[in-house]
Amino acid sequence: MTGGHEDTPGVRRAWGWLRHLQAGGTTAWADWSGPGPAGGRVLPGAQQLELLRRLNLVGVPSEALVHRVLTASAPGRGRPDLELAGAVDRPRFGPPPVDPADLPDDELLRVAANLLAEDVVAGEPVPEPAPGWVRPWRRRYRLLGDPALAVPLRTELIARGRPPGGRNAVVLVLGTDLGQMLADVWEHRCFGDGGATWRRWLDSLARRDVLPPRADLLRIAEAWTGRPGRGRVEVVLDPAAVADLVGVRRLSPPPPPVPADAADLARRVSAVLSLLVTPPRREVLLRQTLRPRLAGVAGPPVVVPEEHRAWVHTRAVRMRDGLLDAGYAVHGDPDALLPRARPGAAEPSDAGALALSLRLLLERDAATTGHTDHGSHDGGHDGEETTR
Amino acid sequence: MTKRVLLHVGTPKTGTSYLQDVLFRNRPVLAEHDILYPAERFDDQFLAALDLMRLPWGGLETEAVGAWDRLAARVRAWDGTAIISHEILATASRSQVGRALESLGHRDGVEIHVVLSVRDLVRQIPAEWQENVKHRRTLSYARFLEEIRDPQRDSRIATWFWGVQEVPDILDRWGHDLPPERLHLVTVPGPGGPPSLLWQRFSRVLGLDGLELDLEAERANPSLGVPETALLRRINQAVIHDLDPPDYRPLVRELLAHRTLSRRTDTPRLALPPDVHPWAQDLAAAWAGEIKDRGYDVVGDLADLVGAPPVQEWADPDHPREKQVAGAALDAISALLLENAKLRHAEERLAGELHEAHRALERAYLRPTYRFREKTVRRLRGSRAGRGALKAYRVARGRSSRSE
Numbered sequence: 203m204t205g206g207h208e209d210t211p212g213v214r215r216a217w218g219w220l221r222h223l224q225a226g227g228t229t230a231w232a233d234w235s236g237p238g239p240a241g242g243r244v245l246p247g248a249q250q251l252e253l254l255r256r257l258n259l260v261g262v263p264s265e266a267l268v269h270r271v272l273t274a275s276a277p278g279r280g281r282p283d284l285e286l287a288g289a290v291d292r293p294r295f296g297p298p299p300v301d302p303a304d305l306p307d308d309e310l311l312r313v314a315a316n317l318l319a320e321d322v323v324a325g326e327p328v329p330e331p332a333p334g335w336v337r338p339w340r341r342r343y344r345l346l347g348d349p350a351l352a353v354p355l356r357t358e359l360i361a362r363g364r365p366p367g368g369r370n371a372v373v374l375v376l377g378t379d380l381g382q383m384l385a386d387v388w389e390h391r392c393f394g395d396g397g398a399t400w401r402r403w404l405d406s407l408a409r410r411d412v413l414p415p416r417a418d419l420l421r422i423a424e425a426w427t428g429r430p431g432r433g434r435v436e437v438v439l440d441p442a443a444v445a446d447l448v449g450v451r452r453l454s455p456p457p458p459p460v461p462a463d464a465a466d467l468a469r470r471v472s473a474v475l476s477l478l479v480t481p482p483r484r485e486v487l488l489r490q491t492l493r494p495r496l497a498g499v500a501g502p503p504v505v506v507p508e509e510h511r512a513w514v515h516t517r518a519v520r521m522r523d524g525l526l527d528a529g530y531a532v533h534g535d536p537d538a539l540l541p542r543a544r545p546g547a548a549e550p551s552d553a554g555a556l557a558l559s560l561r562l563l564l565e566r567d568a569a570t571t572g573h574t575d576h577g578s579h580d581g582g583h584d585g586e587e588t589t590r
Numbered sequence: 591m592t593k594r595v596l597l598h599v600g601t602p603k604t605g606t607s608y609l610q611d612v613l614f615r616n617r618p619v620l621a622e623h624d625i626l627y628p629a630e631r632f633d634d635q636f637l638a639a640l641d642l643m644r645l646p647w648g649g650l651e652t653e654a655v656g657a658w659d660r661l662a663a664r665v666r667a668w669d670g671t672a673i674i675s676h677e678i679l680a681t682a683s684r685s686q687v688g689r690a691l692e693s694l695g696h697r698d699g700v701e702i703h704v705v706l707s708v709r710d711l712v713r714q715i716p717a718e719w720q721e722n723v724k725h726r727r728t729l730s731y732a733r734f735l736e737e738i739r740d741p742q743r744d745s746r747i748a749t750w751f752w753g754v755q756e757v758p759d760i761l762d763r764w765g766h767d768l769p770p771e772r773l774h775l776v777t778v779p780g781p782g783g784p785p786s787l788l789w790q791r792f793s794r795v796l797g798l799d800g801l802e803l804d805l806e807a808e809r810a811n812p813s814l815g816v817p818e819t820a821l822l823r824r825i826n827q828a829v830i831h832d833l834d835p836p837d838y839r840p841l842v843r844e845l846l847a848h849r850t851l852s853r854r855t856d857t858p859r860l861a862l863p864p865d866v867h868p869w870a871q872d873l874a875a876a877w878a879g880e881i882k883d884r885g886y887d888v889v890g891d892l893a894d895l896v897g898a899p900p901v902q903e904w905a906d907p908d909h910p911r912e913k914q915v916a917g918a919a920l921d922a923i924s925a926l927l928l929e930n931a932k933l934r935h936a937e938e939r940l941a942g943e944l945h946e947a948h949r950a951l952e953r954a955y956l957r958p959t960y961r962f963r964e965k966t967v968r969r970l971r972g973s974r975a976g977r978g979a980l981k982a983y984r985v986a987r988g989r990s991s992r993s994e
Contacts, residue, residue: 244684244766275683277644281749283683295758295880297743316644406831477644477651 208290214238216245216289223254224268230255231286231302246272247283252302253310256556261564264571270320276312277474307552311470314559318467318492319474321566327490334363341449342368346422347376347438350386354456355444364448373426373435374447375419375530380518381506381541383417385459388504390416392465393488395481396472400462400504401549408513413521419539420524437525440534447533460493461501462547463554467562468492470555495562501554505546514541594671595694595702596796599764600680602754603717604707604778605788608807610635610675612789616803623801624670628661635661639676643686648835662693666700673796680706680760681753687764696767704764705795707788708757709778711870712897716860718751720819724847726838728826730908735866757895758880770885777890781898795889812848815857816905817914821922822847823907824915841929850925857914858905867900 218238219231231251254271257263263271275283285299292298344366345352345359355376356366377383384404391397398406407414415421423435438444445453460468468488475484506514522539525532598609613620613627620627629635637654638661640647647654665672674694682690696702719734729737729747737747752759757775765773774795779787793799814822825842833842862870878892905911954960970976 243688247683273685275644275685278646279746279750281744282681282753283685294876295756296762297749297752298741410832473646474644476646477641477654480655481652 209240210290211237212289212291213240213245216286217241219286220245220251220272223251223258224272226258226262228255228258231288245286245289248286248300248302249276249281249283249305249309249313250274251286252305253313255302256310257560257563260557260560263564264567266571267563267567270317271313274313274316276309277316277477278312280312281309307556311467311552311556311559314556314563315467315470316474317563318559319471319478321563322471322475322487322491323478324570325487325491325566327486328494330357330490331361333360333365336365337363340364341447342371343448344371344373344426345376345444345448346373346426347416347419348378348383348386349390349416350382350459351376351378351441351444351456353390355448355453358454359448359450362450364450372447373423374444375422375426375435375437376441376444377417377419377437377439377539378441379541380413380417380521380539381511381514382544384414384506384514385504385546387414387416389459389465392469392472393493394472394485396469396476399466399469399549401507404506404510408510411513411517413517418521420521420528423525423528423530434531436531436533438533439536439538443533457497459503460496461499461554462504462550463501463558464496464499465504466550467555467558468496495565496558499558502545502547504550505544505548506541507548511541593669593701595665595700596671596673596705597679597690597694597702597764598673598675598705598707598796599682600677600706600754600760601708601714601757602677602680602721603714604677604709604776605792606675606677606707608789609707609792611807612803612805613673613675616801619801619803620673620798625797626665626668626670626672628664628668628672628674635674635676636678638674639679642690643678643682645678645681648839658690659693662690666693666695671797677754679764680755681750682763684763684766687766691767701772702768703772703774704761704768705774705776706757706760706764707776707778707792708895710780710895710897711755711874712862712867713781714755715862715866715870717813718755720814720860722747723819723823723826724814724843726826726830726835726842728823728830730823731860731906732908735863739866739869757877758884761881761884761886765886771887773884773886775881775886775888775890775892777888777892777894779890780894791889795887812852813859814847814851815854815859816907817857817910818847818851818854818918819860820907820910821915821918822851825922841926845925845929846922850921851918854918854921857918858903860907861901861904863906864900864904871896 214237215235217240218236219227219229219234221238221241222229222234222236231248250272254263254268257267257271282297284297284305285293287299287301290299340363343359343364345356359366378386384407385400388400388403391403397403412418413421419437423437426435436447438447441455445451459465471492472484472488475487478484479487518540522536525539526536598606600606610632614629614632617627617629633650634657637650637657639645639658640651640654641656642658645651661674665674672694679690691702694700694702715735715738716731719731722729722734727747734747737745738751740748743749743752754760761773761775776788776791776795789805822842825846829838829842874895874897878895881888882892967980970980
């Protein structure tokens with residue numbers, strides 16, 4: 203990185219652009235020509251400067267956020283902090299300089315995910331509802347299967363004084379169409395351990411011809427059938443049947459899936475969080491701090507891409523036939539396991555995830571510093587200094 | 591307050607595992623001489639480096655939370671010399687370097703020295719490809735060479751390679767805030783030199799001369815030959831998508847690569863292709879010139895950076911002799927069978943224990959008195975007198991679970 207002591211026309215132009223961006227400017231590096239004085243230990247990398255420009259395009263970041271962006275390093279493996287093409291000659295050593303506008307969104311997302319993870323750690327988790335007093339007359343149950351169905355229902359039942367478990371508890375294996383279950387399990391992972399992208403994860407499953415444990419209803423049913431002290435095992439494919447089976451009048455519908463871009467952003471944040479907090483804390487932060495902030499985001503959820511539909515259908519047929527052959531009680535139509543065409547995105551987009559990350563950074567910034575003007579502005583024209 | 595910090599930041603494949611092993615095992619001796627090597631377990635400084643650089647590492651990073659700050663706190667609290675060593679620190683960005691130096695007391699008067707051990711590119715390039723293969727990569731040697739020679743350097747392979755190997759750039763990042771005399775370059779002697787020479791150089795730069803240290807290595811990062819590396823790459827291609835890092839590390843990297851295939855030392859060694867050799871030597875010569883101009887402290891000889899001349903008979907790991915690969919594969923299968931037999935025995939023993947536990951559990955559920963006893967215990971737990979009675983009963987009976 204260019205140091206504060208270097209003084210050439212190109213370097214002065216770079217410091218000028220930095221000042222422009224710090225003042226809220228949005229001019230692209232290629233269009234910038236105004237010089238400025240050196241003002242720091244080193245000139246920030248092209249990734250950090252371009253991310254700040256993108257933030258300026260959609261809002262007014264506070265000085266604190268500007269400082270954080272400019273001093274952030276991209277976590278994980280990837281390109282190092284890069285010099286600006288035109289600010290320095292091609293150095294004899296080190297990576298080649300770039301025009302920040304040419305950087306892929308993925309590179310900017312690495313820096314943004316780092317900052318978002320810090321925000322999530324600093325944020326207050328939305329507490330889960332407190333467990334209600336335990337009803338002695340409650341029906342004993344266990345909820346397993348699709349996490350998008352089982353987890354929220356279990357949380358609600360605990361809050362209503364009906365915790366799972368107990369002697370001879372009926373084991374309810376919840377499911378829906380297999381394509382949706384796969385999407386639900388991936389989303390659940392995004393807000394947990396993180397891991398692979400949707401496509402890579404699905405490719406790996408299809409290549410090995412295996413289902414993830416939470417979506418493999420037959421395997422869950424078989425595993426619980428062999429356990430001592432359990433009650434009967436039943437498969438529930440009709441969400442409306444769950445309330446009656448656990449002995450309550452009604453249950454809230456499960457929350458809708460988060461959009462593909464939001465889930466992918468959570469996955470990236472999870473990777474950074476793994477270096478900031480312990481795994482249990484990471485899961486709490488992702489589910490109770492980040493997820494509520496993503497709940498209202500609009501966008502299509504992930505769906506099974508075309509090339510894997512035949513495989514998912516085959517596995518769904520095999521699961522349906524296996525459950526029926528084994529004689530498990532099935533609530534709902536067994537054909538509900540077969541994948542249905544749904545609107546959605548075959549994979550998340552980096553551009554969408556980046557746009558969302560900018561919005562979340564600005565929202566958090568506004569909440570902590572009092573900045574409220576997040577409307578787009580056109581300050582910082584070529585050579586001009588805009589002030590905040 | 592620490593008076594001096596010696597920060598050894600790389601590069602990989604320059605005897606770093608050996609150095610770290612000696613430092614770790616000799617911590618008490620070092621401490622007697624006011625030298626701190628802050629590590630409770632062997633990989634503490636690796637975890638600290640992951641934390642500093644926020645670098646995921648196949649799940650190991652979950653053990654690294656807060657590791658750098660803990661390390662820095664120990665160093666700041668030490669009133670002597672502290673040594674920190676890990677080769678992946680070479681990739682730190684300038685802002686990460688700034689954070690590292692500040693956390694170690696750079697602005698508070700602590701004398702920080704950066705040490706970089708370097709080896710010629712003629713050996714480093716094949717060694718780095720082999721490390722990639724040992725870390726689950728499947729790319730061919732030719733592709734690896736192509737990516738690192740691409741001037742754009744935008745692939746992950748090239749980014750990492752140059753991040754940990756480009757000596758002037760590493761020193762630029764780490765030395766930005768330090769005078770050149772506090773940057774020390776230790777050169778790895780060329781092949782055929784005395785084995786102790788590298789240690790003597792490390793010892794000198796780290797101020798260990800005259801100390802009675804146990805220099806027997808317990809840990810090392812052994813190298814593989816051409817057919818062994820080719821086999822490992824094929825194994826990666828076959829299993830990489832199905833074998834997660836927590837399983838890959840012990841089974842492939844440790845069992846196959848380090849404990850089995852590295853013992854085959856009579857096969858051709860990895861080397862640079864003859865057509866790439868001049869490029870690597872020219873680059874190394876340019877680095878050596880730059881280092882000389884910058885005035886760093888060189889321990890060893892900058893001529894070591896240029897490397898040996900091309901090998902007479904170059905063995906291409908992308909097209910190995912299949913007979914040699916088959917030999918390596920046979921050794922690998924034997925090792926896996928023996929390991930599998932060991933695991934089968936362990937599995938049988940555990941299955942037997944689990945079966946017994948299940949039977950005991952079922953007996954407990956089925957006994958007619960079980961529910962009565964369960965109800966009685968539940969009621970007793972509901973009152974203070976009941977809990978006292980239960981405690982007395984369990985003490986009298988001598989059950990280890992009385993605190994339950």
